Amino acid sequence: MLFKAKKKADIGDRIIFKNGVKGIVEKVNDNSVITKITENKTELEFKENITVVAHKNYRVLA
Numbered sequence: 001m002l003f004k005a006k007k008k009a010d011i012g013d014r015i016i017f018k019n020g021v022k023g024i025v026e027k028v029n030d031n032s033v034i035t036k037i038t039e040n041k042t043e044l045e046f047k048e049n050i051t052v053v054a055h056k057n058y059r060v061l062a
Contacts, residue, residue, distance in 0.1 A: 008055055009033050015058040019044065022061070023051070031055060 009015050009025045015035065016022050019042055023035035035058075037049040 009058065009060050014038070014061040015053070016061055017053055017058050023053075026050070033058070 009028065011025055011028060013025045014022065015025060015033070021037060021042060021044065022039040023037045025033045026036050027034040029052075032052050032054045035051055035053055037046050037051065040046070
């Protein structure tokens, strides 16, 4: 049986961005999610460890 990946995340879901940063969804908007960063092994810096990510730029982790 095949499972289709969820397109949009829900509040509390763990997601991974296209650049490898991981986070937990705090709010879902029409075109994006507001995410608290939990793992960042990149050079990127996020003010207060929170960022906005478009739905097309992340995938929900199992």
